Amino acid sequence: MNNLLAVDAEGVTKTFGSVLAVDDITVRVAAGEVYGVLGPNGAGKTTFLRMLFGLIRPDSGTVRIFGRTWDEVGVGVLDGVAGFIESPKFYPDRTGRQNLAGLALLDGGTRPGLLEEVLEIVDLTDRADRKVGGYSYGMRQRLGVAASLLREPRLLVLDEPANGLDPAGIRDMRALVKRLAGSGLTVLLSSHHMEEVEEICDNVTIMSRGAVAFHGTIAELRRMAPDPGHVLATTDDARALAVAADHPEVTVAPDADGALVVTGPRPAVSAYVAGLVRADVELLGFTLTQTPLEALFFMLTDDFDHQTLVRPVREVALR
Amino acid sequence: MSAARPGVVSALRWELRKLRAQHRARVVLLAALLAPVPIVVIIHGQSRPPKDTLFGRFAPDNGFALALLVLGFASQWVLPLLVAIVAGDVFASEDQHGTWKTVLTRSTSRGQIFVAKTLTAGGFAVVMLALLAASTIASSYLIVGHQPLTGLSGQVIGSHTALSLVAASWATMLPPTLGFAALAILLSVWSRNPAVGIAAPVVLGLVMGLVGALGGVEAIRPLLLTTSFEAWHGLLTQPRFTGPLVDGLLVCGGWSILSLGAAYVLLRRRDITGG
Ligand SMILES: Nc1ncnc2c1ncn2[C@@H]1O[C@H](COP(=O)(O)OP(=O)(O)OP(=O)(O)O)[C@@H](O)[C@H]1O
Numbered sequence: 066m067n068n069l070l071a072v073d074a075e076g077v078t079k080t081f082g083s084v085l086a087v088d089d090i091t092v093r094v095a096a097g098e099v100y101g102v103l104g105p106n107g108a109g110k111t112t113f114l115r116m117l118f119g120l121i122r123p124d125s126g127t128v129r130i131f132g133r134t135w136d137e138v139g140v141g142v143l144d145g146v147a148g149f150i151e152s153p154k155f156y157p158d159r160t161g162r163q164n165l166a167g168l169a170l171l172d173g174g175t176r177p178g179l180l181e182e183v184l185e186i187v188d189l190t191d192r193a194d195r196k197v198g199g200y201s202y203g204m205r206q207r208l209g210v211a212a213s214l215l216r217e218p219r220l221l222v223l224d225e226p227a228n229g230l231d232p233a234g235i236r237d238m239r240a241l242v243k244r245l246a247g248s249g250l251t252v253l254l255s256s257h258h259m260e261e262v263e264e265i266c267d268n269v270t271i272m273s274r275g276a277v278a279f280h281g282t283i284a285e286l287r288r289m290a291p292d293p294g295h296v297l298a299t300t301d302d303a304r305a306l307a308v309a310a311d312h313p314e315v316t317v318a319p320d321a322d323g324a325l326v327v328t329g330p331r332p333a334v335s336a337y338v339a340g341l342v343r344a345d346v347e348l349l350g351f352t353l354t355q356t357p358l359e360a361l362f363f364m365l366t367d368d369f370d371h372q373t374l375v376r377p378v379r380e381v382a383l384r
Numbered sequence: 385m386s387a388a389r390p391g392v393v394s395a396l397r398w399e400l401r402k403l404r405a406q407h408r409a410r411v412v413l414l415a416a417l418l419a420p421v422p423i424v425v426i427i428h429g430q431s432r433p434p435k436d437t438l439f440g441r442f443a444p445d446n447g448f449a450l451a452l453l454v455l456g457f458a459s460q461w462v463l464p465l466l467v468a469i470v471a472g473d474v475f476a477s478e479d480q481h482g483t484w485k486t487v488l489t490r491s492t493s494r495g496q497i498f499v500a501k502t503l504t505a506g507g508f509a510v511v512m513l514a515l516l517a518a519s520t521i522a523s524s525y526l527i528v529g530h531q532p533l534t535g536l537s538g539q540v541i542g543s544h545t546a547l548s549l550v551a552a553s554w555a556t557m558l559p560p561t562l563g564f565a566a567l568a569i570l571l572s573v574w575s576r577n578p579a580v581g582i583a584a585p586v587v588l589g590l591v592m593g594l595v596g597a598l599g600g601v602e603a604i605r606p607l608l609l610t611t612s613f614e615a616w617h618g619l620l621t622q623p624r625f626t627g628p629l630v631d632g633l634l635v636c637g638g639w640s641i642l643s644l645g646a647a648y649v650l651l652r653r654r655d656i657t658g659g
Pocket residue numbers: 081084085086087104105106107108109110111112113257657
């Protein structure tokens with residue numbers, strides 16, 4: 066049964082001095098799925114992924130990859146596993162191609178032509194003979210993907226692959242990850258952007274301060290998400306507030322900047338907006354504050370709400 | 385999937401490729417090959433030889449004496465420095481570039497990487513020392529000449545024997561040089577900093593030299609790495625004595641095993657959190 070799991074991390078804990086970086090987390094990734102690990106800065110995502118790669122030894126807990134542990138098979142546990150942690154690093158004095166060729170040596174060789182193929186996939190063929198020291202951040206990130214694909218992995222582990230890229234780079238990286246995920250590869254992806262994960266992941270673990278705050282499918286997460294909030298700009302906020310009295314299902318309240326925020330189920334919000342029009346309140350703007358999943362993400366990971374919100378949510382989610 | 389499990393040889397090939405591309409390493413080898421020539425020419429042209437130095441008195445006019453004078457000088461700090469330029473950098477440069485996580489997420493184990501890097505540093509030490517020795521001996525021999533050598537006991541040593549003894553004396557530099565390479569490896573694995581890996585062995589070498597020169601340290605003097613740098617003196621006395629050479633071999637072996645063992649444990653246990 067365990068053999069079916071690409072990743073089976075159980076009760077994994079890691080402390081750095083007095084910092085509890087990863088607190089007794091359990092993550093199971095089935096072969097073939099696309100799995101997201103979400104969390105704000107410092108949540109412990111990177112520390113967890115480093116433990117998968119054996120770069121960091123957990124204080125307690127076990128990490129199985131395709132059913133095997135580091136203690137049993139040593140570096141052999143990484144057979145079929147590739148990816149990168151934080152921004153990928155290479156030897157700056159060597160060209161992209163030389164870096165990949167060197168890493169291929171450490172893999173025990175690759176099949177002929179693969180090096181060119183992976184350069185093509187990440188669109189670096191033209192720049193492959195330049196020194197990596199002169200690469201842009203985005204090019205290095207793509208070379209990191211190429212270096213991972215060179216291992217022809219069954220499990221691809223990517224730690225915030227779009228982090229630090231410009232908008233076009235983010236779009237391309239997401240498309241690439243999506244394409245790879247679509248090819249049947251098991252992908253374990255960390256991110257602090259809900260929208261990056263919700264599009265492509267089947268399952269997510271949301272981490273907050275080292276611990277699991279949510280665990281489940283994107284669909285489950287959607288069901289738990291709060292109603293969307295909209296910022297309302299009108300010619301007459303006082304009248305808009307008065308109209309709200311006729312719509313008990315929506316909440317209308319000024320935010321910290323004094324702008325009105327409307328929250329409620331979608332049909333009720335539509336009815337309220339129609340009411341505003343009937344009451345001759347001119348609508349100047351109506352913009353989504355955050356997507357429901359984003360709102361949920363903040364609720365799950367916000368320090369302030371941690372005790373009050375996450376506990377009950379976690380109990381539901383892990384039931 | 386990779387066809388074969390890579391071994392030390394694959395890792396070694398990668399290390400050698402990187403070393404060959406490294407400017408610093410090439411400069412060191414080039415210097416070992418070329419620098420002895422002008423040094424020999426300059427000393428040959430001296431009217432006032434460095435009389436207080438071993439073989440200094442005869443150096444301007446005797447090629448064998450000159451090669452031994454250079455040997456005495458090289459063992460002060462030059463050899464520790466030249467060897468540390470690679471040995472003190474081969475591990476710490478991975479920290480400098482943040483590439484530990486890159487190499488350790490492939491199919492080669494930490495142990496294999498350790499062995500490959502250690503062999504690279506050791507191999508470099510051997511090649512560097514061989515070049516320096518060959519260049520010094522050849523240029524002294526050709527530029528200054530090969531008259532019979534006056535030994536440390538005042539005995540006259542024929543040219544043929546002198547050449548073998550000079551070459552043998554240079555060869556005795558190998559154990560302490562490798563000992564310093566091991567020390568540089570330990571210091572760089574521990575500090576994770578190439579500058580420390582390169583400079584600290586040189587400083588430690590100078591300190592050991594100083595301690596060895598003090599009185600009242602008979603108990604520890606044989607245990608110093610630098611003491612083996614002087615073991616060759618026994619080859620040039622009458623009668624010859626080789627005790628210090630054997631002791632030196634044991635001491636250098638001990639230093640190397642302890643340094644490399646500690647470095648290995650440090651690397652194996654280490655959490656790779658950087659990069
Ligand atoms: N080497 C280290 N020494 C001390 N503390 C560390 C170390 N590495 C990580 N930490 C701490 O562990 C916690 C988790 O860090 P980690 O880098 O795993 O978070 P993350 O979720 O990847 O964050 P980010 O989104 O910023 O990448 C943080 O509090 C961090 O300060």
